[in-house]
Amino acid sequence: MKYGKTLFVIGFMLIVSSKANAQFDFFEKKATIGGYGELHYNYKNHNDDISKTLDFHRFVLFFGYSFSEKWSFISEVEIEHNYVNEGEGELSLEQAYLDYHFQDYLGFKAGVLLASVGLINENHEPVLFFGVERPSYNKYIIPTTWFGNGFAIYGATSGFEYKLNIMEGLNSDKFSNSGGIRSGRQKGFKSDASAMMYNLNLNYVNISGLKIGGSVVYNDAIGDTSNIPFTLIEVHADYRKNGFIIIGEYGNISYENSNLEQSAGYYFDFGYDFSRLFNWEWKTIPFMRYTDYNTAASTVNGGDELLANHHTAWMVGISVLPLDNVVLKADYSIDTIELNTDKTDYFNLGIGYRF
Amino acid sequence: MMRKIILFIIVFPFLISANGIKEETESIIKSEFGENVEMAFSKFQIPIKLKNEIEVATKQRFFSESIFVWLVTSNNSLIALGLMDNVYGKAQPITFFTIFSLDGIVHSNHIIKYREEHGGQVANKDWNKQFVGMDKNFDSNKKVDGISGATISVNSVKKGVKKLIMLFEIVKKTNK
Numbered sequence: 271m272k273y274g275k276t277l278f279v280i281g282f283m284l285i286v287s288s289k290a291n292a293q294f295d296f297f298e299k300k301a302t303i304g305g306y307g308e309l310h311y312n313y314k315n316h317n318d319d320i321s322k323t324l325d326f327h328r329f330v331l332f333f334g335y336s337f338s339e340k341w342s343f344i345s346e347v348e349i350e351h352n353y354v355n356e357g358e359g360e361l362s363l364e365q366a367y368l369d370y371h372f373q374d375y376l377g378f379k380a381g382v383l384l385a386s387v388g389l390i391n392e393n394h395e396p397v398l399f400f401g402v403e404r405p406s407y408n409k410y411i412i413p414t415t416w417f418g419n420g421f422a423i424y425g426a427t428s429g430f431e432y433k434l435n436i437m438e439g440l441n442s443d444k445f446s447n448s449g450g451i452r453s454g455r456q457k458g459f460k461s462d463a464s465a466m467m468y469n470l471n472l473n474y475v476n477i478s479g480l481k482i483g484g485s486v487v488y489n490d491a492i493g494d495t496s497n498i499p500f501t502l503i504e505v506h507a508d509y510r511k512n513g514f515i516i517i518g519e520y521g522n523i524s525y526e527n528s529n530l531e532q533s534a535g536y537y538f539d540f541g542y543d544f545s546r547l548f549n550w551e552w553k554t555i556p557f558m559r560y561t562d563y564n565t566a567a568s569t570v571n572g573g574d575e576l577l578a579n580h581h582t583a584w585m586v587g588i589s590v591l592p593l594d595n596v597v598l599k600a601d602y603s604i605d606t607i608e609l610n611t612d613k614t615d616y617f618n619l620g621i622g623y624r625f
Numbered sequence: 626m627m628r629k630i631i632l633f634i635i636v637f638p639f640l641i642s643a644n645g646i647k648e649e650t651e652s653i654i655k656s657e658f659g660e661n662v663e664m665a666f667s668k669f670q671i672p673i674k675l676k677n678e679i680e681v682a683t684k685q686r687f688f689s690e691s692i693f694v695w696l697v698t699s700n701n702s703l704i705a706l707g708l709m710d711n712v713y714g715k716a717q718p719i720t721f722f723t724i725f726s727l728d729g730i731v732h733s734n735h736i737i738k739y740r741e742e743h744g745g746q747v748a749n750k751d752w753n754k755q756f757v758g759m760d761k762n763f764d765s766n767k768k769v770d771g772i773s774g775a776t777i778s779v780n781s782v783k784k785g786v787k788k789l790i791m792l793f794e795i796v797k798k799t800n801k
Binding site for chain 1: 647648684688711715716717718720722738739740741742743745749751752753755768770771772773774776780
């Protein structure tokens with residue numbers, strides 16, 4: 271009886287509060303199905319050696335379930351290049367995690383996660399970036415799509431968003447001058463957990479239309495024959511106002527115990543939505559991009575290694591969105607490798623969707 | 626004493642989470658129209674025919690068969706209407722609240738509750754100011770800027786506000 275009165279008061283308060291506010295409990299258990307995909311036509315001309323390909327580059331299905339307002343499950347399965355056979359194509363589980371959203375300022379998730387690096391790795395649907403293919407920077411400096419097994423703490427407060435990922439590291443045996451860390455991704459396949467990767471991301475989003483931030487990744491990467499600790503530091507900004515879209519990213523990777531000492535690069539996009547000006551039904555956004563990256567910006571050997579992996583490129587293109595989730599794209603670019611001023615022309619067409 | 630503190634810690638989150646939406650909404654109304662305004666809260670059942678028409682026009686379904694309405698009065702005169710509805714983000718509802726002046730023009734727009742990890746920037750006050758001044762002739766699809774990393778939420782809220790703009794007249798008529 272000692273606690274009887276207290277328990278009665280608690281019960282009464284909870285009943286009153288829940289009855290009075292049940293009508294504002296908008297949450298409902300719900301399964302969500304979504305996805306995205308992109309078909310590309312790629313024309314490449316390198317010293318009159320011409321190739322033309324038609325490729326359904328990515329087909330992705332998203333499935334999620336909300337158990338409660340705080341607990342949910344999210345997953346994303348992807349097929350690349352139509353099918354998987356003898357090393358061609360790829361079938362992968364890019365996301366599959368349980369999320370506990372305790373409060374806006376604190377959440378927790380565990381499973382297959384995306385690394386929180388740069389603007390595109392976590393937001394990579396085709397309607398979200400300029401160009402038919404993702405920016406080269408987001409392939410060779412930030413190796414999108416970068417995913418792996420692990421867990422994360424995240425939150426948002428006072429205009430800042432943060433996330434700390436602790437996830438599988440990279441395989442240092444697969445680092446290379448031409449690809450940087452890209453081939454080192456374990457992609458969650460029975461991943462070696464003996465050297466975890468730490469990834470902290472911070473963004474400021476309190477100014478309307480502006481997202482600005484950066485991230486750090488550290489991993490004492492190991493392989494069967496090597497041990498190459500690396501640190502990736504990147505900064506990014508995306509500003510959208512009155513139809514103007516300005517995007518920039520810069521990243522630097524420094525390596526230890528390796529001939530490869532540094533990879534670095536950046537790009538800038540500038541676009542304008544002309545449907546604002548002419549009151550068109552379809553968003554029509556011409557854009558231009560300048561890219562400069564070098565996966566072997568510094569090596570112990572030096573010399574031609576540095577020049578052979580240094581790319582600069584100009585791109586012009588257009589994104590047309592008949593609907594918010596459907597995009598038609600075209601772009602033309604000239605990529606120049608510094609060694610011998612080696613030029614390659616690219617012309618790409620693409621369609622993409624998301625639902 | 627310790628027992629009371631522990632009980633408070635247990636009970637407080639329930640009371641806060643349950644009361645948040647209505648209290649925050651009414652706090653917004655007071656901050657915009659003054660502490661002395663009066664508020665009458667009700668649920669508005671959306672007429673089926675109009676509901677279908679609006680859903681076709683905006684390409685977005687209503688969250689449910691009804692929305693919530695606050696009538697804001699001062700000295701017994703109606704001065705504004707606030708409409709609350711939900712739209713889906715990637716998986717969870719976003720609760721938003723649009724206040725209209727009596728001529729159907731958006732006075733302000735607010736995200737009351739956001740429930741997902743990504744896309745919470747739609748709650749940004751400056752971003753929501755883009756809806757101010759819109760009426761049934763405005764195409765919110767064109768005039769509202771996107772937000773990097775919050776595209777789904779942006780598109781959902783834009784359509785959600787458009788739906789409330791289209792509902793305003795009948796809500797006002799019903800509550801005369």
